[in-house]
Amino acid sequence: MIDKLTRFTKTITRRSKALFADGGTVQDGGDESALLPRPSGAFFGSLPFWLPPFLLMGFFVYGAIGWNFVISLTETSGFGAVDYSQLDGEQYTRALGDPTFIEATTNTFGLLVAFTTVCLGIGLLLAILMDRKLRFDNGFRTIYLLPMSLSFVVTAQFWLWMYNYNNGLINSITSTLGLGRYRWISDPELVLPAVVFALIWQFSGYAMVVYLAGLRAIPTDHYEAARTDGATTFGLYRRVIIPQLKGATISAAVVLMVFALKAFDFLYSLTGSYIPPEGSDILATMMVRQAFRLNNQAYAAAIGIMLFVLAIAVIAPYLTYQHKQGEL
Amino acid sequence: MTQQSTHDLRRRTYLKGIGFAGTAVLTGLSGCTGGSDSSGGASLELLHGWSGGDGQAAFDSMLEGFEAKHTDIDVNAKAIGGGGNTSLDARINTRLTNQNPPGSWTEWPGKNLEQFTSADLLADIGESVWSNNGMQNAYLDGPKQAATSGGSFVCVPTNIHRINNLFYNTAVIETAGVDLSNITTPTSLVAALETVSENTDAVGMAHSTKSPWTTLQLWATVFLGQAGAAAYDAFISGNGDRAAVADAFKTVAAYSEQFPEDASTIGWKEANTMLVEGAAGFFHQGDWAVGAYGPEFAFESEWNHVAFPGTKGQYALNMDAWVFPREGPSSEAAKQWLQYVGTKDAQVRFNTKKGSVPPRTDVSTEKFGPFQAAQMSSLQDSELQPPSIAHGLGVTPEVLTKLKQAVGAFSFTKGSADETAQAFMDVFN
Numbered sequence: 001m002i003d004k005l006t007r008f009t010k011t012i013t014r015r016s017k018a019l020f021a022d023g024g025t026v027q028d029g030g031d032e033s034a035l036l037p038r039p040s041g042a043f044f045g046s047l048p049f050w051l052p053p054f055l056l057m058g059f060f061v062y063g064a065i066g067w068n069f070v071i072s073l074t075e076t077s078g079f080g081a082v083d084y085s086q087l088d089g090e091q092y093t094r095a096l097g098d099p100t101f102i103e104a105t106t107n108t109f110g111l112l113v114a115f116t117t118v119c120l121g122i123g124l125l126l127a128i129l130m131d132r133k134l135r136f137d138n139g140f141r142t143i144y145l146l147p148m149s150l151s152f153v154v155t156a157q158f159w160l161w162m163y164n165y166n167n168g169l170i171n172s173i174t175s176t177l178g179l180g181r182y183r184w185i186s187d188p189e190l191v192l193p194a195v196v197f198a199l200i201w202q203f204s205g206y207a208m209v210v211y212l213a214g215l216r217a218i219p220t221d222h223y224e225a226a227r228t229d230g231a232t233t234f235g236l237y238r239r240v241i242i243p244q245l246k247g248a249t250i251s252a253a254v255v256l257m258v259f260a261l262k263a264f265d266f267l268y269s270l271t272g273s274y275i276p277p278e279g280s281d282i283l284a285t286m287m288v289r290q291a292f293r294l295n296n297q298a299y300a301a302a303i304g305i306m307l308f309v310l311a312i313a314v315i316a317p318y319l320t321y322q323h324k325q326g327e328l
Numbered sequence: 329m330t331q332q333s334t335h336d337l338r339r340r341t342y343l344k345g346i347g348f349a350g351t352a353v354l355t356g357l358s359g360c361t362g363g364s365d366s367s368g369g370a371s372l373e374l375l376h377g378w379s380g381g382d383g384q385a386a387f388d389s390m391l392e393g394f395e396a397k398h399t400d401i402d403v404n405a406k407a408i409g410g411g412g413n414t415s416l417d418a419r420i421n422t423r424l425t426n427q428n429p430p431g432s433w434t435e436w437p438g439k440n441l442e443q444f445t446s447a448d449l450l451a452d453i454g455e456s457v458w459s460n461n462g463m464q465n466a467y468l469d470g471p472k473q474a475a476t477s478g479g480s481f482v483c484v485p486t487n488i489h490r491i492n493n494l495f496y497n498t499a500v501i502e503t504a505g506v507d508l509s510n511i512t513t514p515t516s517l518v519a520a521l522e523t524v525s526e527n528t529d530a531v532g533m534a535h536s537t538k539s540p541w542t543t544l545q546l547w548a549t550v551f552l553g554q555a556g557a558a559a560y561d562a563f564i565s566g567n568g569d570r571a572a573v574a575d576a577f578k579t580v581a582a583y584s585e586q587f588p589e590d591a592s593t594i595g596w597k598e599a600n601t602m603l604v605e606g607a608a609g610f611f612h613q614g615d616w617a618v619g620a621y622g623p624e625f626a627f628e629s630e631w632n633h634v635a636f637p638g639t640k641g642q643y644a645l646n647m648d649a650w651v652f653p654r655e656g657p658s659s660e661a662a663k664q665w666l667q668y669v670g671t672k673d674a675q676v677r678f679n680t681k682k683g684s685v686p687p688r689t690d691v692s693t694e695k696f697g698p699f700q701a702a703q704m705s706s707l708q709d710s711e712l713q714p715p716s717i718a719h720g721l722g723v724t725p726e727v728l729t730k731l732k733q734a735v736g737a738f739s740f741t742k743g744s745a746d747e748t749a750q751a752f753m754d755v756f757n
Binding site for chain 1: 414417418421424425427443444446447449537538539540541588589590591592593594595725726729732733736737739
C-alpha cells in the first residue's frame with residue numbers, strides 16, 4: 001500500500017523523484033539548488049504559491065474595500081443600480097456635519113481606548129499572578145479565558161440580567177456596598193461604561209494568555225540577576241519584566257482593538273435592533289442602520305470607510321513597530 | 329524516517345482529497361442554484377419572517393392549503409427570521425438592489441411600502457388579484473387603504489394584530505379594587521395604576537423599554553386615545569400638534585412611575601410574563617401577547633382586555649401583507665399565491681394558528697377561540713382602523729427609524745416630554 005502510494009506520488013510530483021520508498025530521504029547530490037529559490041527565477045518560480053491567495057485576497061478583500069470607497073463617493077440611496085457618473089466627497093462632509101456621526105465616532109473612540117487599556121491592565125495583573133506558579137493554575141487559566149469563547153449574543157443577554165435593576169448581580173453588589181442601584185442600560189451616561197465593563201469581562205482573559213506567554217519566554221536568569229542586584233518585587237517587574245513584554249502588549253492591543261470595533265454584535269444583541277441604547281451608538285451600528293434600514297448606501301459606505309481608516313490608524317503604530325524590528 | 333515520509337504522503341493525499349471534495353461541493357451547489365429554473369412546473373420563491381413558533385405553524389398551514397390547490401407550482405419558501413423582520417428587510421433590500429426580487433415576500437403594508445413604490449418596484453394587482461374572491465367587499469377601509477399605493481393595490485394583507493389593547497390580570501385588579509368603568513381616558517389610567525401598586529404587591533403596568541418600539545407603540549396608543557384619530561392622522565401626515573404630542577409623552581411619563589423598575593433590561597415577553605404571574609396589573613401590547621397565555625391563564629376568568637382608554641370603537645392595525653414585485657421572476661405563480669392568501673381558507677388557516685384575525689370580515693368565527701372571535705367582532709364593528717406607527721403602516725421606514733431614535737432618548741420625565749415632542753416634529757421636517 002505504502003509502495004503504491006509512493007509510486008503514485010512519484011508520477012505526479014517531480015520532486016518526489018528524490019524520494020525513496022524505503023527511507024524518504026532526499027537525494028540531494030548536485031540537485032540542491034533546485035530546492036532553494038534561485039535569485040533569478042525566484043519570482044516566477046514562486047508564483048504558484050503566492051499568486052492564488054494574493055488574487056483572492058486582492059479581489060475579495062481589498063477590491064471590495066476599493067469598491068466600497070467608490071460607492072461612498074456616489075449619492076446612492078434607495079433601490080437600483082449605482083450611478084458612478086458623479087463622484088465627490090459629499091457623503092464625508094455630510095457625516096462631519098451630522099451630530100449622530102460625531103457622537104458615534106466619540107463613542108467608538110472612547111470604547112476603543114477604555115476597553116483596550118483596562119483589558120491590558122487586568123490581563124497583565126492576572127498573568128503576573130498566574131506566573132507565580134499557583135496551584136490549579138491551568139484551571140484558573142481556563143476559567144479566565146472561558147468568557148472569550150462565548151458569543152456576543154449570549155454575553156449580551158447575560159449582561160442584561162447582570163445589569164437588571166431589581167435582581168441583577170451588579171446592582172445587588174452596589175446596593176450592598178451602600179452605593180445604591182443604577183439603571184445601567186437606560187441611563188445614557190452609564191451605558192457605555194457598562195458595555196465596556198462587559199467587554200472587559202469577556203476579553204481580559206485573552207490579554208492574560210498573551211502576557212503569560214510573554215512572561216514564560218523571559219529566562220529565569222533575568223529574575224535571578226535582578227534579585228542579586230537587590231531589586232524589590234515591584235522594581236523587578238517595573239524595570240526588568242514589563243519592558244520585555246512590549247511585543248506582547250502591542251499584539252494583544254491590536255487584537256483587542258479589533259474586537260472593540262466589532263462591538264456591533266454585542267450592541268445589536270442588547271436590544272435586538274439597529275438602534276442601540278441611547279448613549280451607546282457606535283460607528284458600526286450607525287453604518288448598518290444607514291445601509292440596511294434607511295437604504296442610504298453611499299452614506300453607509302462613507303461611514304464604513306471612516307471606520308476602516310480609524311482601524312488602520314489604530315493598527316499603524318503596530319505595523320511601524322514590527323517594521324522597525326525587522327519582522328515585517 | 330519511513331513513518332515520517334508516509335505520514336507526509338498521507339497528509340498530501342488528504343489535502344488533495346479535501347481539495348477535490350471542496351470543488352465537488354461547489355459544483356454541486358452551483359448546480360442547485362442554477363437548476364431550479366429547469367424544473368417542469370412554475371416555481372415560486374417566497375420570503376417571509378416566520379421562522380419559528382406560532383408564525384411558522386401559521387405559514388406552514390397556509391402553504392399546505394396553497395400546495396393542495398396548485399400542485400403545478402413548485403414553492404420555494406424561505407423563512408428569514410430574527411429581530412422583528414430586521415434580517416428579512418436586510419435580505420430584501422440586498423435582493424432588490426441587485427435587481428433580483430423573489431416571487432413575493434412579506435412586508436408591513438401602508439407607508440412602509442413607499443420605499444418600494446417610490447422606486448416603482450411594485451405592480452398594480454387590482455385587476456389580477458383584488459377583483460377575485462369578493463376581496464374588495466370583504467376588506468374594511470383601513471386595511472384596503474394600507475394595501476394601496478397611489479390608488480392601486482400592490483399587496484394582499486393576510487392578518488391583523490390589534491395594537492390598542494389594554495390587558496389586565498383580573499385577580500390583581502379585583503384585589504386592588506380598580507373600577508374599569510372609570511377609566512375612560514389615558515390620563516385616568518394613571519390613577520388606576522397607582523391604586524394597583526398601593527393596594528397590591530404588583531406593579532401598575534408591565535412594560536419593557538429595552539428596545540424603543542414598545543414605548544413608541546405605547547406613546548402612539550396614548551396619543552390616539554388622548555388627541556383623537558384626526559390628530560393622529562395629522563401627525564402621520566407630518567402636520568402633528570407639538571403640544572398634543574408632548575401631552576401624550578407626559579402621560580407615558582406618568583405611567584412610567586408604575587413600570588417595573590427593571591423595565592430597561594427586560595424584553596416585552598418578560599413584561600408579558602409579569603402579567604401572567606400576577607406581578608403586574610395592566611399591560612399594553614399588541615394582541616400577539618395572548619400567544620403566551622396558556623390554558624392555566626384563562627381568558628375572562630384570569631385575564632381580560634379592553635380597548636385602550638380613549639380608543640373605543642377603533643381597531644389600531646398592525647398587518648403583514650404579501651407584495652407583488654413588478655420585475656418578479658414568476659409573476660403568474662405569484663398572482664396565484666396572492667389570490668390564494670386573499671381567500672377565506674388561507675386566512676382561516678393562517679390566523680387560527682398565528683393568533684391574529686383575518687382582514688376579511690366575512691370569515692366565520694367558528695374555528696377561532698373566544699378571544700379571537702371577540703377581536704373579530706370588534707374589528708367588524710370598528711368605525712376606524714388607524715394604521716400603526718411602530719409597525720410601519722403609518723410612516724415610512726426612515727421616519728420610523730428617526731422616531732425610534734427620538735424615543736430612545738426619552739427619559740420618561742415631564743421635562744424630557746417636551747424635548748422628545750420637538751424631536752418628533754423635527755423628524756418630519
